[in-house]
Amino acid sequence: MxxxxxxxxxxxxxxxxxxxxxxxxxxxxxxxxxxxxxxxxxxxxxxxxxxxxxxxxxxxxxxxxxxxxxLGAMVRSIKENGRLRPTTLGGHQWSTADGENCTIHTRDGKVYTGVVLNTEPSAHVADQKVEQIEKHMEILLDENVDSREGTLALGIQTGDIIAMDPRTVVTESGYIKSRxxxxxxxxxxxxxxxxxxxxxxxxxxxxxxxxxxxxxxxxxxxxxxxxxxxxxxxxxxxxxxxxxxxxxxxxxxxxxxxxxxxxxxxxxxxxxxxxxxxxxxxxxxxxxxxxxxxxxxxxxxxxxxxxxxxxxxxxxxxxxxxxxxxxxxxxxxxxxxxx
Missing domain, CATH: 3.40.630.10 (Zn peptidases)
Known part of the structure; x- marks a missing residue:
């Protein structure tokens, strides 16, 4: 090469x-x-x-x-359970991001990690599969919070950026895989x-x-x-x-x-x-x-x-x-x- x-x-x-x-x-x-x-x-x-x-x-x-x-997302609101409700930036497809790791970037420079999931992701719990559309998606923070007040105390607010992990790989055979x-x-x-x-x-x-x-x-x-x-x-x-x-x-x-x-x-x-x-x-x-x-x-x-x-x-x-x-x-x- x-x-x-x-x-x-x-x-x-x-x-x-x-x-x-x-x-x-x-x-x-x-x-x-x-x-x-x-x-x-x-x-x-x-x-x-x-x-x-x-x-x-x-x-x-x-x-x-x-x-x-x-593509990416922004915090639309903070839910009562401390999870984040997102809004899309660009032509984002939520079905492709279900289960993806992400980072949340606050306006004062803090960075938190989290995961994107639908509101009922467990196959052992859900009575039926939830459609993977924006209103059914949420971001779970990798922090010990379970209330809106707890998430706000981290400095996270409406308008903060949500970025999906790219997972960039170039294989020995030349294939490039990444968001x-x-x-x-x-x-x-x-x-x-x-x-x-x-x-x-x-x-x-x-x-x-x-x-x-x-x-x-x-x-x-x-x-x-x-x-x-x-x-x-x-x-x-x-x-x-x-x-x-x-x-x-x-x-x-x-x-x-x-x-x-x-x-x-x-x-x-x-x-x-x-x-x-x-x-x-x-x-x-x-x-x-x-x-x-x-x-x-x-x-x-x-x-x-x-x-x-x-x-x-x-x-x-x-x-x-x-x-x-x-x-x-x-x-x-x-x-x-x-x-």
Whole structure:
């Protein structure tokens, strides 16, 4: 495995280890600022919280965007028995989190551990299975509390963040298993591209910048970009599932999602490069998907737009990808910005 792939894998472990549900992303962006600065670049963080950095080049400005905010939850209320009632951040599916360990982050900096369970989780007690929907879910704290007053005394309150454990693993065979591969895997790939620009002295064929957004999961991460942007590619997860050609070992190029078609010429150019370079790729349509770059278009920017990413199975669940998909995505991006 190349040094760039090793670097991307290290970045994935580091990024997934930082809890960053939408609205609680400062530690993740602090990390991005530190890493990009260490590579010799000059990143900036906007008032909104997005991180922007130019890698070099001139003319026809291109922005490559990934997001570091994730699904998660927030304390909606504290129940009389001291347990937490949650409310969703992003398109969280509670059925995938039943039994998951989590952390609760208070506004004064305390961190508590807990577990997500439905209100009747025991097979030896329940008369019937409880539907795993938000109103039936609760967070049990790993603390000796059994009343609302006891939980409040810990400093926990409404509005505190609930982050699920990522459980990141990369197997010997190259499979990547983790929560939040959407989109920390592609954020790691963009850091890998920055690493390649520094280490290999890549000659960029235009002005190339990276944008790491922090509100993608709630729909407005990419709603503001640099004024000179002419082209923007969201580097997000590629969908894997029924009626799709992409696998976890491919780079996916999206032709259309729930927001409509992507720029025809850009999709053609990306797929032509993938074919010429012998990369394993698929052009697919995602029926239930929206990306940062569509938020950019809706904000009124006159840009060409595209969407690519490594294939990720079981999205918004405990997700799975493969280092081959990472390599194919990285090589497509590297070729596109240098050829």
């Amino acid at each position: 190349s040094s760039h792939m090793d670097f991307i894998k290290e970045q994935l472990y580091a990024l997934t280890a930082i809890p960053s549900p939408s609205g609680f992303t400062k530690k993740a962006t602090d990390y991005l600022l530190s890493e990009l600065t260490a590579l010799g670049f000059t990143p900036e963080r906007s008032r909104k919280g997005n991180v922007f950095v130019t890698l070099g080049g001139s003319g026809s400005p291109l922005v490559l965007a990934a997001h570091v905010d994730t 939040f591969l959407d989109d920390k895997l592609s954020a790691a790939i963009l850091l890998g591209l920055a690493h390649a620009v520094k280490e290999d002295g890549l000659k960029l064929n235009r002005k190339v910048s990276l944008l790491f957004t922090v509100y993608e999961e709630v729909g407005h991460g990419g709603s503001f970009v640099a004024e000179d942007t002419e082209e923007m590619i969201s580097v997000d997860m590629g969908c894997v599932g029924a009626d799709l050609g992409c696998t976890e070992r491919m780079v996916s190029i999206c032709a259309k999602d729930s927001g409509g078609p992507y720029n025809y010429d850009l999709v053609t150019a990306l797929s032509t490069i993938a074919k010429e370079q012998g990369l394993d790729y698929a052009i697919d349509i995602y029926p239930h998907y929206g990306s940062d770059v569509e938020a950019t278009l809706r904000a009124g920017y006159d840009i060409r737009h595209g969407l690519i990413g490594p294939g990720v199975y079981a999205s918004h669940n405990y997700e799975r990808s493969h280092m081959d998909g990472v390599r194919n995505t990285f090589e497509l991006l590297k070729t596109y910005v240098t050829q």
